[in-house]
Amino acid sequence: MSGAGEGFVKVCPLAEIPEDGALAVEIDDTPVALVRTGGEVFALRDVCSHAEVALSEGEVYNHTIECWLHGSCFDLRTGKPTNPPATAPVPTYRVRVSDGDVHVSLRPGPQD
Template identity: 60%
Template structure:
């Protein structure tokens, strides 16, 4: 498995997530300034796509109930979510974004 090319850096919007699939796992790729992050594309509260929500201040917000998750840690930073989402390693090489969904950075298993 390992890192898989998922998109170009230019395809990742500045204020929302981009939905991709890596090794059969739904992943939301998001930017905060020059940093790129990958989190499981499934809100731990309502099981809807996080990639459809807004990104700001290194957080991604669920569009349905407003839960917010830290892009670095996957931890919820705004209710009603109480469980974290999985975060994945990201590399940017020559303008392309690569995600490794075979491991998580925060120990949360995608579900």
């Protein structure tokens, strides 16, 4: 389970994140997009690396999220862009789901 040293914080109930969709949250002044797809939850910085708009407003499919403005797609597992115009990745964060709640750590570390 999460320890305080790992930086996990309770963010929201899992039910608040739409299936194959995203929810915008803020953790310690960091914009985060929580994305649920295929029974998994992912967290990444909620700012497109190309146009600096909210990724959480984009479409989710095939473990990617598509920026609504110019169509850049990002792999939810790695944050890497999968098509232009974005060329830089967005940070991803560790996620744990426990007792129906989503916990996120902004600290670097291995995925569980």
